[in-house]
Amino acid sequence: MRITLQEDLDRLQADVQQEGALVLRSLRATVNALRTRDLELADEVIAFDDEVDDLYFSIAEGIHTLLARQTPVAIDLRLVLATLHINLHLERMADYCVTIAKLTKLVGGVEPDDDLMQGFDEMGTRAEEMIRVALESFAARDLDGATSLVDLDEFIDRANRRVVGHVLELGGDEEQREWGLRMIIVSRCLERIGDHAVDIGEQTAYLVTGEFREFTDASRDDMPDRRV
Amino acid sequence: MVREAEVTSERTPIKLAPVARHEARPRGEDAVFEIRGLSVRYGDVVAISGVSMDIGSRQVTAIIGPSGCGKSTFIRCLNRMNDLVPGAAVDGRALYHGEDLYGSEVDPVEVRRRIGMVFQKPNPFPKSIYDNVAFGPRVLGMSKQLDERVERALDRAALWDEVKDRLKKSALSLSGGQQQRLCIARALAVEPDVILMDEPASALDPIATTRIEDLMYELKNDYAIVIVTHNMQQAARVADRTAFFSVESVDGQRSGVLVEYDETAKIFTQPSDKRTEDYVTGRFG
Numbered sequence: 001m002r003i004t005l006q007e008d009l010d011r012l013q014a015d016v017q018q019e020g021a022l023v024l025r026s027l028r029a030t031v032n033a034l035r036t037r038d039l040e041l042a043d044e045v046i047a048f049d050d051e052v053d054d055l056y057f058s059i060a061e062g063i064h065t066l067l068a069r070q071t072p073v074a075i076d077l078r079l080v081l082a083t084l085h086i087n088l089h090l091e092r093m094a095d096y097c098v099t100i101a102k103l104t105k106l107v108g109g110v111e112p113d114d115d116l117m118q119g120f121d122e123m124g125t126r127a128e129e130m131i132r133v134a135l136e137s138f139a140a141r142d143l144d145g146a147t148s149l150v151d152l153d154e155f156i157d158r159a160n161r162r163v164v165g166h167v168l169e170l171g172g173d174e175e176q177r178e179w180g181l182r183m184i185i186v187s188r189c190l191e192r193i194g195d196h197a198v199d200i201g202e203q204t205a206y207l208v209t210g211e212f213r214e215f216t217d218a219s220r221d222d223m224p225d226r227r228v
Numbered sequence: 229m230v231r232e233a234e235v236t237s238e239r240t241p242i243k244l245a246p247v248a249r250h251e252a253r254p255r256g257e258d259a260v261f262e263i264r265g266l267s268v269r270y271g272d273v274v275a276i277s278g279v280s281m282d283i284g285s286r287q288v289t290a291i292i293g294p295s296g297c298g299k300s301t302f303i304r305c306l307n308r309m310n311d312l313v314p315g316a317a318v319d320g321r322a323l324y325h326g327e328d329l330y331g332s333e334v335d336p337v338e339v340r341r342r343i344g345m346v347f348q349k350p351n352p353f354p355k356s357i358y359d360n361v362a363f364g365p366r367v368l369g370m371s372k373q374l375d376e377r378v379e380r381a382l383d384r385a386a387l388w389d390e391v392k393d394r395l396k397k398s399a400l401s402l403s404g405g406q407q408q409r410l411c412i413a414r415a416l417a418v419e420p421d422v423i424l425m426d427e428p429a430s431a432l433d434p435i436a437t438t439r440i441e442d443l444m445y446e447l448k449n450d451y452a453i454v455i456v457t458h459n460m461q462q463a464a465r466v467a468d469r470t471a472f473f474s475v476e477s478v479d480g481q482r483s484g485v486l487v488e489y490d491e492t493a494k495i496f497t498q499p500s501d502k503r504t505e506d507y508v509t510g511r512f513g
Contacts, residue, residue, distance in 0.1 A: 002509070002510040002511070005509075005510065071461055072509070073460070073464070073496040073497070073508050073509060074496060074497060074498065074499055074504075074505045074508050074509050075505060075509060076509050077496070077497060078497070078498070210497065210498035
């Protein structure tokens with residue numbers, strides 16, 4: 001038994017779970033800031049990203065060292081490679097939270113549309129659920145759980161399409177239209193967070209089965225397209 | 229390159245069918261060895277049991293596994309080195325280009341010319357560099373154009389440039405890595421088509437090891453190479469296919485068995501057998 005390798009792998013997985021917890025905090029805070037027009041909280045989300053980035057770099061360095069020193073193979077190699085990708089997906093999610101926070105600051109003076117805000121709240125909740133499912137499936141090597149992310153993603157995609165439709169109906173003055181365009185980006189960010197959660201599910205599937213495959217693919221007729 | 233016809237014409241008649249030149253055949257597709265149900269006993273001790281596998285031409289095949297799993301026993305069967313061990317008995321079939329290596333008509337000396345072997349510890353004769361390489365061809369009556377043959381073998385073993393000015397010096401004056409390449413040159417000098425290597429780099433430093441590994445990469449264009457190694461990363465680096473042997477209880481007796489044999493990339497990324505995974509990840513053995 002290679003004790004050092006196992007300890008390094010355990011630490012890596014714990015760090016990824018920790019990074020996921022940070023992303024969940026960031027996501028909840030950014031949606032709250034948007035909904036309540038809390039610009040202070042939006043600033044906190046932007047500053048908080050440094051913590052995610054620090055952990056991201058620490059995990060990347062850990063993987064670098066582990067590959068160089070332990071030369072993992074088989075299941076261990078797949079775990080390290082999956083972790084490398086998951087680390088990046090989580091960091092991207094945090095970046096989307098920052099984008100939402102910045103947009104929140106830009107539209108601070110505009111009275112929000114209640115229906116839209118309710119829609120974002122729902123998208124945020126679903127995105128949180130997806131992140132939890134993605135991280136739990138990864139920890140438990142749960143292929144079914146990982147695959148279920150595709151269905152969960154469909155709810156966010158639908159909500160995203162509703163937002164776009166709603167914004168198109170807004171009309172109104174220039175300020176309102178500008179607000180609407182920014183809200184489309186917010187919606188898109190939440191939708192992309194869902195996509196990254198599905199990507200984490202794909203990494204779990206790779207870890208379990210050893211096969212690289214996408215759960216969905218826009219260019220193939222026999223697979224659903226979630227990039228919308 | 230000396231052609232097969234020239235070589236055979238100056239040797240004692242052989243009892244194995246001539247080997248077709250393999251340049252026209254795609255790498256690895258044709259089997260040099262077809263091993264079927266091979267078992268080896270040393271007296272009452274069963275060393276390996278029921279091994280079946282094909283070994284392809286023009287590729288490197290690595291044999292890995294824990295101590296005592298029969299790796300060395302297995303490759304020693306491939307050139308009948310086990311004949312030299314008192315009490316050794318071989319069951320099953322070991323076909324070399326379709327011909328039974330253990331057939332009654334087969335000459336073990338000719339087998340060992342065709343199927344050369346390099347050992348863990350470099351073992352040059354206490355003679356000159358030149359004589360070490362020339363020894364095999366002389367004994368086998370292949371001494372025509374001997375200088376060219378020696379140069380060609382040393383060149384193929386990536387040693388010529390280092391020794392061309394001191395061919396008459398003792399082989400023992402060479403470094404460990406050079407001595408090992410000399411042993412490879414010695415094997416190449418008698419025009420084999422298979423080279424067996426039993427832990428060829430385990431006594432060498434990392435630089436000398438790299439040279440041996442580079443050499444294997446070069447030589448597999450013309451030879452089948454079978455290497456036993458304890459160093460799994462070495463197997464991962466050099467081998468096209470890897471066989472994992474382990475020790476199991478067979479009919480109530482501990483014995484070496486072949487657990488898994490596949491493309492090296494598969495063995496080291498997604499082995500099919502849990503025992504292989506436990507071994508390559510360092511959780512067993």
